[in-house]
Amino acid sequence: MSDNKSVDSKRFPLLPLRDVIIFPHMVVPLFVGREKSIAALEEAAKNNNELFLVTQKDANVLNPERGDVYDVGTVVNIIQMLRLPDNTVKVLIEGKYRANINEFVAKPEGYWAEVTKSQSEVVDVVNLEATMRSIKSTFEQYVKLNKRIPPELLMSISSITDPSRLADIIVAHLSMKIPEKQEILEAVNVEDRLHLLLEKMQGEIEVINVERRIKTRVKQQMEKSQKEYYLNEQMNAIQKELGQKDDGKSDINEMEEKLAKKKMPEEAREKTLKEIKKLKSMSPMSAEAAVVRNYIDWMTNLPWDEYTTDDNDIKKAWEILDSHHYGMKDVKERIVEYLSVRSLVKDEGKGTILCLAGPPGVGKTSIAKSLAESLDRNFVRISLGGVRDESEIRGHRRTYVGAMPGKIISALKKAGTSNPVILLDEIDKMSSDMRGDPAAAMLEVLDPEQNKNFADHYIECEYDLSQVMFVMTANDLGRIPGPLRDRMEIINVSGYTPQEKLQIGKRYLLKKAIKNNGLDNYDVAMSDNSVLEVVRGYTKEAGVREFQRLLNTVCRKIATEVVAKDHKEGKKFSVTPKQLTKYLGPKRFDRTAVEVEPQVGLVNGLAWTSVGGELLHIEVVTVPGKGQVKITGKLGEVMQESASAALSYVRSISAQLGIDASWYDKNDIHVHVPEGATPKDGPSAGITMVTALTSAITGIPVKQNVAMTGEVTIRGRVLPIGGLKEKLLAAKQSGIETVIIPIKNEKDLPEIPSEVKSGLTIIPCYQVDNVLKNALELQNPEQFMQHVAPQLKVIDSDAGGLEVAN
Numbered sequence: 128m129s130d131n132k133s134v135d136s137k138r139f140p141l142l143p144l145r146d147v148i149i150f151p152h153m154v155v156p157l158f159v160g161r162e163k164s165i166a167a168l169e170e171a172a173k174n175n176n177e178l179f180l181v182t183q184k185d186a187n188v189l190n191p192e193r194g195d196v197y198d199v200g201t202v203v204n205i206i207q208m209l210r211l212p213d214n215t216v217k218v219l220i221e222g223k224y225r226a227n228i229n230e231f232v233a234k235p236e237g238y239w240a241e242v243t244k245s246q247s248e249v250v251d252v253v254n255l256e257a258t259m260r261s262i263k264s265t266f267e268q269y270v271k272l273n274k275r276i277p278p279e280l281l282m283s284i285s286s287i288t289d290p291s292r293l294a295d296i297i298v299a300h301l302s303m304k305i306p307e308k309q310e311i312l313e314a315v316n317v318e319d320r321l322h323l324l325l326e327k328m329q330g331e332i333e334v335i336n337v338e339r340r341i342k343t344r345v346k347q348q349m350e351k352s353q354k355e356y357y358l359n360e361q362m363n364a365i366q367k368e369l370g371q372k373d374d375g376k377s378d379i380n381e382m383e384e385k386l387a388k389k390k391m392p393e394e395a396r397e398k399t400l401k402e403i404k405k406l407k408s409m410s411p412m413s414a415e416a417a418v419v420r421n422y423i424d425w426m427t428n429l430p431w432d433e434y435t436t437d438d439n440d441i442k443k444a445w446e447i448l449d450s451h452h453y454g455m456k457d458v459k460e461r462i463v464e465y466l467s468v469r470s471l472v473k474d475e476g477k478g479t480i481l482c483l484a485g486p487p488g489v490g491k492t493s494i495a496k497s498l499a500e501s502l503d504r505n506f507v508r509i510s511l512g513g514v515r516d517e518s519e520i521r522g523h524r525r526t527y528v529g530a531m532p533g534k535i536i537s538a539l540k541k542a543g544t545s546n547p548v549i550l551l552d553e554i555d556k557m558s559s560d561m562r563g564d565p566a567a568a569m570l571e572v573l574d575p576e577q578n579k580n581f582a583d584h585y586i587e588c589e590y591d592l593s594q595v596m597f598v599m600t601a602n603d604l605g606r607i608p609g610p611l612r613d614r615m616e617i618i619n620v621s622g623y624t625p626q627e628k629l630q631i632g633k634r635y636l637l638k639k640a641i642k643n644n645g646l647d648n649y650d651v652a653m654s655d656n657s658v659l660e661v662v663r664g665y666t667k668e669a670g671v672r673e674f675q676r677l678l679n680t681v682c683r684k685i686a687t688e689v690v691a692k693d694h695k696e697g698k699k700f701s702v703t704p705k706q707l708t709k710y711l712g713p714k715r716f717d718r719t720a721v722e723v724e725p726q727v728g729l730v731n732g733l734a735w736t737s738v739g740g741e742l743l744h745i746e747v748v749t750v751p752g753k754g755q756v757k758i759t760g761k762l763g764e765v766m767q768e769s770a771s772a773a774l775s776y777v778r779s780i781s782a783q784l785g786i787d788a789s790w791y792d793k794n795d796i797h798v799h800v801p802e803g804a805t806p807k808d809g810p811s812a813g814i815t816m817v818t819a820l821t822s823a824i825t826g827i828p829v830k831q832n833v834a835m836t837g838e839v840t841i842r843g844r845v846l847p848i849g850g851l852k853e854k855l856l857a858a859k860q861s862g863i864e865t866v867i868i869p870i871k872n873e874k875d876l877p878e879i880p881s882e883v884k885s886g887l888t889i890i891p892c893y894q895v896d897n898v899l900k901n902a903l904e905l906q907n908p909e910q911f912m913q914h915v916a917p918q919l920k921v922i923d924s925d926a927g928g929l930e931v932a933n
Contacts, residue, residue, distance in 0.1 A: 136229050139179035139202060140167035141238035145186040148308045149201045150295040151222040160215045161189070166237035168208060168218055176205040179226065179240050182309060193231040199313040202226050202242065222295070225315060245315045258321045259290055265328045266297050272335045276300055294320045303327060359407065379407060382423050390432035394588045399426040422525065425532060426586065430539060434546045434594065438503035439470040447501045452490055453631045458483065458618050462498055480573050482554070482599040482612075485620030486739050486853075488670020491600040492552060494620075498598065499548035506548050507538040512556035517563025520572065522585035532585040535572055535592070546594035554611075555601040566608050573597060573614040621852045622669025622739040624882050625662050625860070632658045636675045644682040650699040651685060660704045663860065664714035669739025669853060677711060684710045725828030725904040732815035733836040733858055733866070734807070735850030740857030742834065744801055745815050747823035752795030760800030763808025770798050773816035775841045776895065777824065784825050796820070811848040813839030814867070814898045821899055828904040834858045835867035835898060843895040847871035852879045859887060866890070867898050 142164050149155060159165055171178040181200030188195045207219040226242035263284060270276045280300065287293045298311050307327060314320035386399055402419050409416040444466050448459045465479055483491040492508070499506035514520070514534075523530035531537070538549050557565050571577045578592035599615060601607060623631065633655075641651050661681075666673045685700050702710070722729060732743040758770050774796070781788060798816065800807055814837040822829045836854050838846040847869045848854075858866050870891040876884070892898050 136241050136243045138239060138241050139177055140170040140174075141179050141181065141200075141231070141240040142167045143191050143196055143238065144180055144182045146305065148182050148305060148312055149180045149203060149220065149222050150299050150308075150312060151201060151224050152292050152295045153222040153299050154206070154219065155222075156217060156219050158215050158217055163190070163237045165216050168205070168216055170237060171205055172208060177223075178203050178205060178220070179242055180220070181228065181240070182305060190233070192233060193228075196228075196231070197309050197313075199225060199227055199309070200240075200242070201312070202244070225312065255290055255318055255321070258318065258325065259293060262293060262297065262321055262325055262328075265325060265332070269301070269328055269332055269335075272332060272339075273302070290317045290321060294324050297328075298324055301328065301331060303331070378420075379403065382406075382427065385427045389427055391426075391429075392431060392588070395426060395431060395586070398588055399423055402426075418525065418530075422585075425536075425540070428540055429536065429586070429590075430542070430544050431590075433544050435504055435544050437469060437546075438501070439466045441466055441470075444501035448494075448497050451497045452494060453634060454623065454627050455490065455494065455620060458494055458620060461616075461618055462501065466501070480575070480597045480599075480615050482601060482604075482615035482617045483620050484601045484604050484617055486622050486669035486736075487602060488668060488672035489620050489622060490670070491620055492550065495548060495550040495598040495600070498596075502548065502596070504546060504548050504596065505542040505544050506550070507542045508550040508552055509534045509538055510552045511565075512553040513558070514556075514565050515558045517565050517568045518584070520565050520568035522583040524584045525587070530585055532583050533568075535581070536583045536586060536590065539590070539595075545591065546596070548596045548598060551597060551599040553601070554599045555603050555606040566611050569611055570614065573611065575614075622856065623671065624856060624880060625659055626882050628662045628671060628674060629655060629658050631671055632662075632674065632678065636671065636678050640675070640678040640682045644679065644686045646682055646686060646689070648696040649685075649689065649694070650697065651682065651702070652700070653681075653702040654704075657702050657704050657707060660707055661711070664707075664716060665711055667716045667739075681707075681710045722831045725830050727826055727828050728819055728823035729831070730815050730819040730822070730829050730902070731831065731834040731858075731861075731863065732812050733834050733854035734809055734811065735848075735853050740850065740853030740855070742857050742861045742863070743807070743812070743815070745812065745819045746799045746801065747819040748797050748799075749794045749823050750797070751793060754792045755795045757795065757797045758799075759797070760802070761806050762800060763806065765808050765810050766800075766812050769810065769813045769838065770816045772841050773813055773820055773839055776817055776839060776843050777820045779841070780843075781824075784821065786824055790824075796823070810838045810846075811836045811850075813837060814845055814892075814895060817843075817895050818898060818902045822903060829902055830865070830904055832862075832864040833867065833902050834861075834863040834865070835902060837867070837869040837872075837892070837898070839895055845869045845892050845895060845898065851875045852883060855879060855883050855887060855889070859883060864888060865901065867892055867901055869893075 142159070144157075147155075147157075159168060167178065179200055179202050181196045183191050183196055185195060201222045202224055203220040203222050205218060205220055209217045211217055224244050226244050228240050228242055230241035232239040232241075266284060267281055270278060270281055284293070284297065287296065294311070294317070298308060301308075311320060311323055311327070314323050382403055386396065386403070389396075391399075402423050406416060406419045406423065409419065441463055444463055445459070448455075448462065452459070461481070483494060485491060495508075496506055511534075518533065520533045520535060522533035522536060532540075535549070539545060539547070542549070551569075554569075557569075559565065571581055572592065575593065578595075580589040581592045582589055604612060604617065632653075637651075637653060637658075641647065641649075661677050662674060665677050668674070681702060685702075688694070688700075689698070728747040728749075730745050732745050734741045734743040756774060758767055762770070777784075778791060781790075798819070814835050817839055818829060818835065821827070836848050836851075838848060840846065851868065851872055852875075855866060864886075865888040867890050870893045873891040876889065890897075890901050892901070
C-alpha cells in the first residue's frame, strides 16, 4: 500500500453543488443560479479561474453550512463563463485534483474554503496494472449493456495509462447514486479507488442483467396475454355463430372484475383464476360448468379480508347487557373483561372461545347476540343439534355431487366479515357415525393455534379463523369430548331463583307477551304475587321458557276476552293469584316434600339435571327373604354403584348398629327411586342411599324436613358434588329446612346468592356418621355417634359438626 502525503493548503471560492459530483479530468457544463454561487464564480474569475466544488448532502438546503456538505471535493479550472438572460450563469469547468476541506467560511457575499490537496504513491505496480486491465475489460462489458454510453469512449479509455485518470473518467459515466460516487471521490489511494470502482461496476452489470431478464419476461407475458385475448375473441365469435353463446360471456367478465376488486390471499386468487379459465373453455350447458360457476361464486363472495372495527366501550356494553338480561353476573363480567383487554391490547390477537353451560331457557343464546351487539360485530348462529357428519363442519370435496362448504365457511359468508361472533348452539348435541366424528373436526376450528389455517374441503385452501369470536352453548358438559372441552373457556350459567324470575317476568317477558298478543293499547298488569304464583305453581324449570309460554297463555286469554266482549282501548286488566286458576287451570306442581312426619326408609335426596335441581326421593324396604338386593327406578350405572357402595358401608358398621351379621341372609333389601319411567343417574346419591338403608335396617325414622347430597366411599367418607346452587334452590322450593352437603363444597357457599341460602340450615359433613346424626330421628345423637364411629371421633369433632344458618 502507499502512504498519503499532503501539500500546503490553499484558499478558494467554494461552489456547493446539488445532485452532481465533479471528478478530476472531467469537462462539464454547469448552470448556476444561487447568488452566493454566482459570487463565487465571479471571485474565481479574478483569481486564476480556480474554484473549489463540493456536493451537498441534501439538495433541498438553500444555504448550506459546514455540516451540509461532504468533506472531499474537487478543485476545478473555469474554461468559459456565460451569463444568460434569466440571470443564471452557464459555466464550463474542468476538474483538476481532489482536495479535503480544512476550513469552511459562509459569508453573506459567498462561500470560501481552505483546502488541502492529497496525493498517493503507488507501491505495487504489478497489482495496479492487473487491476487496470480488469477495469477496462469490465467497463467494456458495461458499455455493451448500457446503450447510452458511446462506443467511441472505449477507444479513448484503452489508451489511458494513468490509473488515477482512468478511474475518474470511468466513474463519471457510471449510473450510480450520489453517496456511491462520493465514496469513490473520497478514495484518495489509487489502488483502493480502482478496487472500489471495479466492485461498483460489477454490481451495476448484475442490475442491468436482471432488468433485461425482467423486461424479456414481461414482454413474453404480454405477448401471451395478447394471444390468449385474440383466441378467446375468436372462440366467442364462433360460439355466437353456432348459437352456443348467450350472455355467459358477460357473466365471466363480471366474475373477473369481481375477482380483480376482491382482497384475498394469493393462493385463493390463483385457484379462482384457474377455475375461471376452465369455465371459459366449457360449454355453458354442461353439468360441470354449473359446479365450477358455483365454486367461483363462493370464492368471490367470501369475506377474505373484510373486518369490522370492534367497539370496546365498556359502559355501552354494560348498558346493552343489562337492558337485555337480568342477573348473569359472571357472564357479564367476563364479557366486560374481554372488552377491557381489547382496549388495552391493540393487537388483534387470537379469537376468544367461550362456552356458556347451563340448563335450557336461561338466556345462553340471547347473551351471545348481546355480546355481538356490544362489540359491534356481525352475528351468526349455527345449530349443531343432530350434526353427525364431519363434512358439515369441514365441507364436502368437490368430487361429490351437491358438494358445498361446511357450516363454518357458510356462516362467514352469511356474516359478510372475517371477524363475526359465531354462536355454535347446542354443541353437546353433536353425535358421530360411520361418516366421521364432527367433534374431532371442531378441534381445528376451536384451537387458537390451528384455526389460522383452517382448511375446508370445498374451497381447497386455508381460511383464517383466528379473528372469529366463537361462543358455544351446552346443557351438559359431560357429553362434550375432553379434547374439545379443553379448548373452551367455560362459563356456567345457572338457573334462576324465583325472585330473579319475578324480575325477568316484570321487566321483559310480560311486556313481550303483551306486545305479541296485540294488547299494547290495553292496561294489563300482574301483581308480584301473581307472577310468583306462576313461577312456583305452574313451572318446574331452571330457565324461563315455560314461564314465558304461561304469560303468553294469560295474555291470549285476555285477548280472547277483549275480542269477545268488544272492550274499548285503555281498559285495565289486573291478573290476581285467584284469576290464575281461571286462566291457567289448577296448579301443576306441589313444591312440598312427600311426607311431613319422620319416615323409616324414606330420604329426600337432591339431584342436578339438565333442566335444574330436583328433589329425589329414595325409598328402601326390607322383607323376609334370602339376602337378595333389588334396585329399581331405572337407575344408571353410577347410581347403582352408589347403592352398592352404600350397602357395603352399612354392612361394615352392622355391629355398631346392633344388627346381627346373619340378618342379611334372612332378609331381602329393595331400593327404589319413584318415577321409574324417568332415567336417573349421577354421582351424588351416595349418602342418601346410606341414610335410607340405615333407616330401613335399624327401623330408625328419617326427618322429612332434611335433604342431602353427596357421594360416599365404602369407608364412609363424603365426597364433593356439583350443581350446589340448583340443588339448594330445589330444596328451598320444596319446603326443606336443613340441607346436608359434603364439607369440601363449603367453599362454594359464598358464591351462592343469599336469597337461595336464606331460611336453610346448611350442614357440611366429612363422614357418613355425621350425616346419620343429623338426618335420623335419634333420641340420643351423641350416644349414636359413639357407637357407630368411635374411631372417627377426633376427625368429626372438627369437620362434621359445622353448621351454616342463613
